[in-house]
Amino acid sequence: MASDADVTLSSLGARFVNMVANANEESGGTEIWHHEFLQTEFAKLIPREHxxxxxxxxxxxxxxxxNDTSLANRTTYAALALRQLLTTDTPNSQ
Structure with missing residues (x-):
């Protein structure tokens, strides 16, 4: 089990990153074609004022x-999404 020191805003946020994959028939691999941070759902766990x-x-x-669906990459995505939300949105704009 992770310690409290290992739990960060972005590590929790990583669980709220949606990456939709599509099979690439030409290469035989998978291609990620949609990314989304589920901010409304995340705000239910950690209210925006926190x-x-x-x-x-x-x-x-x-x-x-x-094209990376790993938890580490989702953590990075969540950190960037949260930073963008905090620097561009106002708390009452949702």
Missing amino acids: WSLEQLPELEQDTVDT
């Missing part, structure tokens, strides 16, 4: 691999 930029790592957009 989100803070100080709790999130500073990452560049290109650190997300659009």
